[in-house]
Amino acid sequence: MNIATNPMPGKKANKLSATRIAGKLVNDYWEMVWRAKEEGKLICWYEGSAINPFLEAADICWVHGEAYSAMLAARHQEVKAQQVAEERGYMRELCSYARTHLGCAVSNQRLRGDDTGAVPDDDDLTWKLPAPDMIISAYAYCSTGQQWDEMTSRVFGKKVPIFNVSLPWIWGSKPDAGYLKGQEWEETSDYVTRQLNDMVKFIEEQTGKPYPWDRLYEMMADIKRASELRLEAMELCTAQPAPASFFDWVVSIAPINNLPVAGVKNYFETVLDEVKARVAAGEGCVPDEKYRLFFDGIMNWNKVGWLANKFANYDAAVIAGRYTHMAFWQEPGLINPNDPVRGMAQNYLICPNNHASPILIKLIMDLCRKFEVDGMVIHASRTCRAFTNPQFMIAETAQRELGIPSSMFEGDVTDESFYKDEVLNSRVEAMLEAIESRRMSVVA
């Protein structure tokens, strides 16, 4: 088959219908955020690590910066925020999550500040993000996370209290080093645990109330269960055809990562049921699964549906990814709901980038083997270097160890202008042809 000249037009991804619920949960959550000030809630801005249960338990409204930027991009309303940021001097090569979110901060300051006289438009989501009463910075691996928070605090005139949690990178050079093991892992876990306990004291200072640990314990029991359900459903995607795709898991990030805990367990129960039913019925996430692919890189939030359909059209099931399958309460076994802080610290330390290459690449290769992928799509996200850092090494290792080809395309998390459709098409087509010829040679 000549893939390049004979694409089957019109095939669409067979999305999990449960993911529609995610859409509703996300909308409800943002409505809650937009109401929070009126309801007299304290608001905390944070990025990166899912510290939201710590905040939700204390009745603080939590606003995850990436989630806000991703939501704007998914609704195609990100450009305004990015323009505002650019006007203040934030350059286009900066992390577009951060730029978009900083644009919201600048816009908020201008329009809510008492010196401008500008009238905010209520439909303008750039402006609508409520200003923080506190900022907590807890970003694994990427130095940008911490700088973004610091600059946010400066946009708000340094009047908002900020608390920094430092999450060291797991360099893993000692003989005992490995995934979730070794002295470095244990020491780092202890160090972050100590800081999280101090963070709780900071939260107590802000709320003026003793910290409600029991509520946190309950929430973490729910999150642990939700995570187990999610992983079980992901595991079932070893089936051929795969019942759910990387894009379904992308849509399911918000529920596991930053939505109110109450609805999360139910959501993943529904997802798991649907995935099981699909496996039983032999129903796949694309109409005709001919290729199974791994997706390396962060998501292109303005392109989720577009990419899902594009790959479906190529008969390619994108099954697993570094972004979805190596993060977000990824190790529920580490969480003891009656004493969760250390397990939470450890889950923060397993962001998909926070282990240096030898450990990280091994995890990726294991996933590729498990899901029996034929190739790898690599999204070189222009402004997220945290994800692009090891990508050449990942591609090389996949070819060397597994004999699978990869295709790289340039895009970005939330800045559409970096996305190049033609490059993606031609590279994916070349990769699929390579997969085909490899199959032919195996048959011959």
Added chain:
Amino acid sequence: MDRSDIIARFAEVAQDPLAYAAAWKARTGKQVIGSFPMNFPGELAHAADTLPMILQESDEAITVGHGVLFPFYCGYTRSMVDQAASGKFDVLDAIMFGDHCVQLLGAADAIRMKLTDTRVIFFQLISSMCDPWTQGRSEESFGKLRDELEDFIGAKVSDAALHASIRLFNKNRALIRKLYEMRKAGTAAIRAVEMQHVVKSSMIMDKAEHTDLLQELVASYTDAPAADRNVRLHLSGHFCQAPKPELLNMIESCGVTVVGDDLYHGFRYISTDVPETGDPVAGLARWYMDRNTGVPCPTRVQNNVDWEAYLLDAMREEKADGMIVLMAKFCEPHMYYYPEVKEAFEGAGVPHLLIETEHEGMAMEGLKTRVETFVEIVKRREAA
């Protein structure tokens, strides 16, 4: 040696750091430890009887490095992986670093994979500078580095040796600061590129050898230069890599005298001394923290310190009329902080010009026009 010979020697080392290291190694039979900027305590490696050198961006075009890091990384990190992948770092016995700019982590990770025979040691320095535990955590990190070094050389690094290295490094820094003072006061005409040679070679050369030459150099400025009518400018920014000499020369050719800077290959590197008494590791941690209050760095976060305020103060002291910001293309920490600087300078009515620099070189003619225009603006403002 006379003044021009000394500067020529510094320039020679600055231009080919790895050749210096190879010659030093052949001469002494000792080990060379490369480090990444900007907060490596060379004192520790020096006390371990090795040559610590801060690895420098090379002028060479990136070739094999293209297959390791994407083109949208800063020139420093791309040059590092390129040099590593093309065998240029063979002279190094180990690489050590503690800074964790995300691009640097990518480069370090790739370098470890490429240089399988070179030990690459990472000790993550806390970058949040005003937490109650910053000093303690920094001590732990430097303590770990000391352990790793001892393990690497197979011997203990004594407190006495470390104190001696600290004294030597302090002396070296103090001498360079003296040059800065003289330039600011107008008692020594030191061109920007010469200052870069002085500082950059200090990052590379054996400290005692460098210090001896520096002493001679400082002593050589007995003749106060004639006053000029140039515009006095401060150069700001440019972290891990040195601005290209031709860029500095071009700027000064536009009727500019550079009277101060906070470049890493400049005042930032030598701004702060390490306490000479007490526990030396605690002293290094103190130095690490003091450096950021001395010359604030956007790669750190410290809510109670403002780089822009520092810059405005420094310029008042230097009697500088304007500032040129040199920003290495794709340098994220710098890009994050720049809007604060811009806003503060615009608010204070102090002119500045932003120049983005690229590893691959820049169209100097176009830049020259921009600098000339800027100089005119500064002059007009002075005249008004």
